[in-house]
Amino acid sequence: MGQKLHVLFVRGMLYYDGVSAVEYEWIKSLRNRVAYDYVLLDPDKSVPEKLQAVKDLGCQVYPLRYQGASSLASHRNREKVLRDFLNQHHYDVVHIDTDLLSRYDVAKVARQCGVKKVIIHSHNAMRSVHGIQKLPGVARLERHLIAKYATDLAACSKEAANWLFNPQDQGRVRIIHNGIDKDHYVFSDSRRQALRKQLGVGPDDLVLGNIGRLADQKNQLFLLDILAALLKKQPKAKLVLIGSGEKEKEIREKIASLKLTDQVILVLATDQIPDYLFAMDVFVMPSLYEGLPMTLLEAQTTGLPCVISQSISSEMDFPGMIHRQELTAPAEEWAETILEVKPVSDRQAEAAVLTEIGYDNRESAEQVYQMYIGG
CATH class of the missing domain: 3.40.50.2000 (Glycogen Phosphorylase B;)
Incomplete structure (x- = not known):
């Protein structure tokens, strides 16, 4: 060498x-x-x-x-x-x-x-x-x-x-x-169940997820509005929010003001990203702008359906995995889109798509x- x-x-x-x-x-x-x-x-x-x-x-x-x-x-x-x-x-x-x-x-x-x-x-x-x-x-x-x-x-x-x-x-x-390294993101049901148990999530709970810096770009404050709207129709919904950043204090304050303390699991840092993705049911990304977000790629590779903003490029879409919503749409419409999402029948199979589309x-x-x- x-x-x-x-x-x-x-x-x-x-x-x-x-x-x-x-x-x-x-x-x-x-x-x-x-x-x-x-x-x-x-x-x-x-x-x-x-x-x-x-x-x-x-x-x-x-x-x-x-x-x-x-x-x-x-x-x-x-x-x-x-x-x-x-x-x-x-x-x-x-x-x-x-x-x-x-x-x-x-x-x-x-x-x-x-x-x-x-x-x-x-x-x-x-x-x-x-x-x-x-x-x-x-x-x-x-x-x-x-x-x-x-x-x-x-x-x-x-x-x-x-x-x-x-x-x-x-x-x-x-x-x-x-x-990304495909092998890290092949879905595991046993790891899904283990983490959901650790988080206190029930088998019938609908777990939303978002991973990213707590910043204006990622729009997590609006994501909390989406969760509040969703809970009116799906009382067993929860949100796993992973990240840290300058908006942490404001996000914590809004969680409290909307009385979402029992429904939001805030994880500031973790090396278990694949396990958290396995544990989620829908990935939600209302970002104001993105390039090609790695977390969206990771989520799809685990077979996790995604509801995202129209501002995010379609260059990395897996067939049938992406559901888009306008940023100008109210939180209630985002909640409706989430409820319409159907789970993927074989989450493990989605990992093969990663290589096919060049990522x-x-x-x-x-x-x-x-x-x-x-x-």
Whole structure:
């Protein structure tokens, strides 16, 4: 085996999100050919379990801290600390997984420091009404700077590519689907029953599930309204909500105000995602915007039917598994859609669909490696 490529991921933080999950799969799959490190620009928001997981795979994690009296001063200080870091460490590739237009500055600094391969990889598909509010001219300029400083453009979906890159640069974009390890998500009824018993869930309870950062994007506050509407017609409904984030306090307050304390199981962190998916009956994702959400891929692979917002791309739909609803529809209509969903007759069989539609982690990892070496 020759010398490994040295690749640096630049992220804000590591937490229970789809991007962290897919990076973890790349690190595992490519460990014989690639040595990965992390630079974190907002390290104090990271989840300790995620930090430890990548360290256990041999990654060095470098927290970079910066501040300033204004946003401009903070921006300049960020560039300085990143430049100092890159001048002290050699990397063959800087890989920037992001949904932020402002990340062009990381690519600029990397190129100025002599990094030959600088990748900006889009992992979300924000909508202008829900995403970051910027003047169109500013957004176009930042997209132009992304294309100027990045040697390679990549995206997890066409919609994610359209969000982060200007129309004239779409021809440069490499679409690399976010893959998962199929073997981890083959449905197990015994594990389903064990976890439902542990959670105090009865055999007749209808268990909804949602996994994601507790943030505006994921729209969990509206999900609580959906649950409240559903309970009027299905009193045995419960919601398993998995994630952490800045909306936790507000979500807890709304759970209390809607008197849903006995119906919501809030799990801030877990390494049992497959088991929780096995235990659920319907996965509900009313996100305001997404790229190709890993949790939706994982849910379908376990044979879990999904009720999701129209804003989510159809590129990863398993046949018959997805039921869409408009974000503008009231909670009562979402509840009706959930009640209309029929369980999948053979949940184990859905795992085979993952490979058929091109989302196996081994395939996506190989595409990433070919991008690193210029293939």
